Every structure is written in C-alpha cells, then in structure tokens.
Amino acid sequence: MTSTTHRSAAEIGRTERGPRAVPVLGAQRAAADLSHVDTVLGNGLRVLAVRKANVPMVELRLRVPFGGTEPLHSATAEVLAETILTGTARRDRVEIDTELALIGGELRASVDPERLAFTGKALASGLPTLLDVLADALTSASYVDDEVSREAARLIERLAVSRTQPRVIAREALLKHSYGDHPVTREVPQPQDVRQVTPESVRALHHAAVLPRGSVLVLVGDIDPDQVVGDVENALRGWASERAAAALLELPELSGGEMLLVPRAGAVQSQIRLVAAALPRTDARYPALQLANLAYGGYFSSRLVENIREDKGYTYSAHSGFEFTGSTATVGVDADTANEVTAAAVLETRYELGRLALVPPDADEIESVRQYAVGSLVIATSSQAGLAGQLSALTASGLGVEWLAAHPNRLAAVTAEEVAQAALDFFAPARFTGVVVGDAESLAPKLAAIGEFTVGEAGPK
The missing domain is CATH 3.30.830.10 (Metalloenzyme, LuxS/M16 peptidase-like)
Incomplete structure (x- = not known):
C-alpha cells in the first residue's frame, strides 16, 4: 500500500546523520x-x-x-x-x-x-x-x-x-x-x-x-x-555619424548619512530602501564584495532573509544587490513591510549590516555563497537569451566574454580575509543612506527613536 504521508522541505533536507549536504558543483564549460x-x-x-x-x-x-x-x-x-x-x-x-x-x-x-x-x-x-x-x-x-x-x-x-x-x-x-x-x-x-x-x-x-x-x-x-x-x-552601413552617442553624466559621489521618510498617507505597508557606494566589476576586489553581498542579503539563505523574513516574519521578501551605472556602482537593500513592524525591520536591517562588518562570514558560509555565485552565473548564461543579456550588461563597462569566462576562477580564489575586509569596508551601516516610504503619522515617532530620520515631502497616495 502506498503511503500518502508527505515530508516537509525541512524533513527532506535532513538525514539520520544530520543535514543533507549540498552537492558539489560539477565541472562547467567555460x-x-x-x-x-x-x-x-x-x-x-x-x-x-x-x-x-x-x-x-x-x-x-x-x-x-x-x-x-x-x-x-x-x-x-x-x-x-x-x-x-x-x-x-x-x-x-x-x-x-x-x-x-x-x-x-x-x-x-x-x-x-x-x-x-x-x-x-x-x-x-x-x-x-x-x-x-x-x-x-x-x-x-x-x-x-x-x-x-x-x-x-x-x-x-x-x-x-x-x-x-x-x-x-x-x-x-x-x-x-x-x-x-x-x-x-x-x-x-x-x-x-x-x-x-x-x-x-x-x-x-x-x-x-x-x-x-x-x-x-x-x-x-x-x-x-x-x-x-x-x-x-x-x-548597418547607412547608420553613420562622426559624433558619439551621449553617455549619462557621471553620478555624484554617494555618501552615507541621514535617512528620509517619504510620507504616503494611509499606506498600510512601507518600502525600505538603503543604498551605499560599491565597486565596479572592473575592480580586483569585486569578487570578494560579491560574496560579502550574497552573505548579507543576496540570496534566500542570506543573513538578512533569515533574520527579517524567516525568524521575525517582518517581510515576505528582502534582498540586497548591485546596480551599475556608467563607471559607478552601488549596493542596495530593499524590503517591504507592514507599518507596525517597519521601524523594527529598519533596525534589524542595520543590525545585520553591522554584524556582517564585525562578524564576517565563516568558511562554511563563504563556501555556500561561492557555490551559489558560480552556479547562478552558469544558469544565467546557459541560454542564448541569458548569455546575451549578461554580455550586454558587461559591455557597458567595456567588458566581454573573457571577463565572464574568468569570473568563476576569480570567485574561487577569494579568501575569507578578503571577504571580511570587503564586508568591513563596504557594509558598515554608516556608509548607507536611504528612504522609507509609508504613512508618516504612524511611522515618524518610531523611526525618530532610531535616529537619523527626517520627513520629506509627501508622495502620491
């Protein structure tokens, strides 16, 4: 007789000897x-x-x-x-x-x-x-x-x-x-x-x-x-000009500091957005910073997700990631929360920034994010559309196939000390600024208690 009992994901992920090990990535064609x-x-x-x-x-x-x-x-x-x-x-x-x-x-x-x-x-x-x-x-x-x-x-x-x-x-x-x-x-x-x-x-x-x-x-x-x-x-022989296409003006230097509360009267949810200066892909320290970001909030098993989603239930989705514009780069953090837990979510988000800087990922955590980084890159470039999209993004920085081919090796060479230094240099809470969009009447007193918040002009309802 066939059993109709279903095991949970947590049960499937464990054996009598402990947690089921994550399979090692196989060799991939460069x-x-x-x-x-x-x-x-x-x-x-x-x-x-x-x-x-x-x-x-x-x-x-x-x-x-x-x-x-x-x-x-x-x-x-x-x-x-x-x-x-x-x-x-x-x-x-x-x-x-x-x-x-x-x-x-x-x-x-x-x-x-x-x-x-x-x-x-x-x-x-x-x-x-x-x-x-x-x-x-x-x-x-x-x-x-x-x-x-x-x-x-x-x-x-x-x-x-x-x-x-x-x-x-x-x-x-x-x-x-x-x-x-x-x-x-x-x-x-x-x-x-x-x-x-x-x-x-x-x-x-x-x-x-x-x-x-x-x-x-x-x-x-x-x-x-x-x-x-x-x-x-x-x-394209008829598409010609001696003039060059106009690049976007260089972005102003981004510095950390005061947060802004953008009023949205009557909103029942809030949007939390933090941002700080990061490194472009052309920087030799970028692979270490990429792994540090993954450990913080760049994938589902990250510290931020474990804290404000899995442990405390403040948000359904929290994420951190990079944005590249011209020769500049930023790392951003975003989460949407209910009003009553917005201030607590902001506090925990900052706490995890500080913890990453002061308590950097250990060897097991680094290996986990390293495998995720390499595996996700392989998946993203496995289709023609994925590879075309990746290469188009890289060309904005003057990069191409060679950079993409060598990146798994760069990730493999990153040491724990380099990740720790990247976390300290780029994830300190003081480096971040940002906004919270939500109902000012309910949010302002609690955010003021955290400090470094000002109230801006009202946004659309």
Missing part, C-alpha cells in the same frame, strides 16, 4: 570555449558576436548610450522608444510585425536615463531580415504624427498608473534623495511632460542621439561570428 568575435566597425559600433548553437535561434541586444540633460529628455526618449518601431521609410507597422513573424522573430525598444536598448530574437536563418528591420528603424524611423500621438496617449495612461505604485514611488524617492536633480532620477517621466512631446521633437532627438559610435551590438546564437560581423557591417 564561456571562453564559445567561439566569438569582439570588434569595432568603421562607424564606431562595437559588435560582440558569440556562437552558442544549442537551438537554431539568435538573440540580439543593441545598447545605445542615451544620456540627456534637457528637462523634457526623459519624456521625449520614452515616446521615441515607443514609436521607433511603428514605421520607417520602407515599412509601416504592419509590415514590420509581419516580416518579424515570418522569421519567428520579435524586436522591442526600451529606454532609461542611461541607454536606449533594442532586444530581439529570430530563427538563425532569419537574422538578415532582423538586421534589416533594425537598420531600417535606426536610419529611417518615420515617427508619423498619428503614431506618436497615439503612443504618447497610451504612455500617459500607463504612467498615471505606474506613478501610484509603491515600488515606483520608493525608487524615485531613493534616487532623488541620493542624487538630487541628476538626470538619473528621471527614470519615469511625468505625464505632463509627455503631453509636451511633439513628433518634431522625437525626430530631432533621434537625429541627434541615435548614433552608432559608442554603441554596442551583441549577437548570440547559432551563427558564424566571423561571417556575422560582415553581415552586420553591410546591414
């Missing part, structure tokens, strides 16, 4: 084994083409630096991203969609304060068509008046909803608290700014800013890298 070409074309476009032939597809990522300081740059850039693929001199919207569908493909555009990005994929046999559609959009996007007006109206509707979301409010509040009026704070444009965008201003921005010099195209898939570089050069 990314360097992948055939690739990394070169710069005559028009200044960097092309990174990688052969990964596990499926007969190809992934495309184009990253165009897209910094701007004009007050309406963010709004105009958003409308541009929404309409750049709605028609060209040779194709209307229906023709673009039809041609992409016939090659099993898709092509999308998005924008943020740092870059305009194109994300696409297609059957490998359809890559010439995908490149042709991309080239058409880059060189002759038409921005028909009706299309611009229609997409701008849709964008305004989405923004009106988006700007009421707690996580969006918290993100904007953190950026403004950290960087003042720097363009990086304008990730989500104001609806009233979008209303001022005209088809003429979108066309002008395209002409001035959608440029190949300084941009990076990543192609990953069932391709011949050497041949593909020639195909790209031929397809």
Whole structure:
C-alpha cells in the first residue's frame, strides 16, 4: 500500500546523520570555449558576436548610450522608444510585425536615463531580415504624427498608473534623495511632460542621439561570428555619424548619512530602501564584495532573509544587490513591510549590516555563497537569451566574454580575509543612506527613536 504521508522541505533536507549536504558543483564549460568575435566597425559600433548553437535561434541586444540633460529628455526618449518601431521609410507597422513573424522573430525598444536598448530574437536563418528591420528603424524611423500621438496617449495612461505604485514611488524617492536633480532620477517621466512631446521633437532627438559610435551590438546564437560581423557591417552601413552617442553624466559621489521618510498617507505597508557606494566589476576586489553581498542579503539563505523574513516574519521578501551605472556602482537593500513592524525591520536591517562588518562570514558560509555565485552565473548564461543579456550588461563597462569566462576562477580564489575586509569596508551601516516610504503619522515617532530620520515631502497616495 502506498503511503500518502508527505515530508516537509525541512524533513527532506535532513538525514539520520544530520543535514543533507549540498552537492558539489560539477565541472562547467567555460564561456571562453564559445567561439566569438569582439570588434569595432568603421562607424564606431562595437559588435560582440558569440556562437552558442544549442537551438537554431539568435538573440540580439543593441545598447545605445542615451544620456540627456534637457528637462523634457526623459519624456521625449520614452515616446521615441515607443514609436521607433511603428514605421520607417520602407515599412509601416504592419509590415514590420509581419516580416518579424515570418522569421519567428520579435524586436522591442526600451529606454532609461542611461541607454536606449533594442532586444530581439529570430530563427538563425532569419537574422538578415532582423538586421534589416533594425537598420531600417535606426536610419529611417518615420515617427508619423498619428503614431506618436497615439503612443504618447497610451504612455500617459500607463504612467498615471505606474506613478501610484509603491515600488515606483520608493525608487524615485531613493534616487532623488541620493542624487538630487541628476538626470538619473528621471527614470519615469511625468505625464505632463509627455503631453509636451511633439513628433518634431522625437525626430530631432533621434537625429541627434541615435548614433552608432559608442554603441554596442551583441549577437548570440547559432551563427558564424566571423561571417556575422560582415553581415552586420553591410546591414548597418547607412547608420553613420562622426559624433558619439551621449553617455549619462557621471553620478555624484554617494555618501552615507541621514535617512528620509517619504510620507504616503494611509499606506498600510512601507518600502525600505538603503543604498551605499560599491565597486565596479572592473575592480580586483569585486569578487570578494560579491560574496560579502550574497552573505548579507543576496540570496534566500542570506543573513538578512533569515533574520527579517524567516525568524521575525517582518517581510515576505528582502534582498540586497548591485546596480551599475556608467563607471559607478552601488549596493542596495530593499524590503517591504507592514507599518507596525517597519521601524523594527529598519533596525534589524542595520543590525545585520553591522554584524556582517564585525562578524564576517565563516568558511562554511563563504563556501555556500561561492557555490551559489558560480552556479547562478552558469544558469544565467546557459541560454542564448541569458548569455546575451549578461554580455550586454558587461559591455557597458567595456567588458566581454573573457571577463565572464574568468569570473568563476576569480570567485574561487577569494579568501575569507578578503571577504571580511570587503564586508568591513563596504557594509558598515554608516556608509548607507536611504528612504522609507509609508504613512508618516504612524511611522515618524518610531523611526525618530532610531535616529537619523527626517520627513520629506509627501508622495502620491
């Protein structure tokens, strides 16, 4: 007779001899084994083409630096991203969609304060068509008046909803608290700014800013890298300029200090966001810092999660991780909590920062996060899309396949002393600043008791 008794995860994870050991990672093929070409074309476009032939597809990522300081740059850039693929001199919207569908493909555009990005994929046999559609959009996007007006109206509707979301409010509040009026704070444009965008201003921005010099195209898939570089050069021969794409202004230096309480009247939950300066991937100390971050809050078994989620139940999700912008890097901490435990969660979050700095991870903890770091990297790059995304992010720092291939060895070489030093240097509570978004009436007295909190202007309800 079959038993219907189910064992819990905790029971499965233990044996009569104690906790079930985590299997050792097996040998993995290095990314360097992948055939690739990394070169710069005559028009200044960097092309990174990688052969990964596990499926007969190809992934495309184009990253165009897209910094701007004009007050309406963010709004105009958003409308541009929404309409750049709605028609060209040779194709209307229906023709673009039809041609992409016939090659099993898709092509999308998005924008943020740092870059305009194109994300696409297609059957490998359809890559010439995908490149042709991309080239058409880059060189002759038409921005028909009706299309611009229609997409701008849709964008305004989405923004009106988006700007009421707690996580969006918290993100904007953190950026403004950290960087003042720097363009990086304008990730989500104001609806009233979008209303001022005209088809003429979108066309002008395209002409001035959608440029190949300084941009990076990543192609990953069932391709011949050497041949593909020639195909790209031929397809994009009309995309040229002596000017370079505009990089985002360098971020101001981030320093720790006073926290900001952003009032959101009537909110029943609060958003906790902390941030501190970190190290770019190009720094020799980055692998040690990466392991220190994982130990703190970078994965489910981290100290922060064990404390405020598993032990105390203050939050469903807590996390820490890196953000890379230009040549700068930050480490951020985020958690959403109920009002009645917000102050306690902030206190415990800071406590774990101090404990990491003063009581660094031991050998077993380091080995656990090391295996997680290597394993998650292998998983993230196992698919064509994952590898393309990883490489596109790395190219923003001038890195490529070689860095990705060597990173597991860098992680393996990190010592306990290096992790301890990274924790002390970068996770001390005094280095962090941040915001709490929530109901000020209920939160202010408790947060004031913790200290270093001021109350800011009210955010959206």
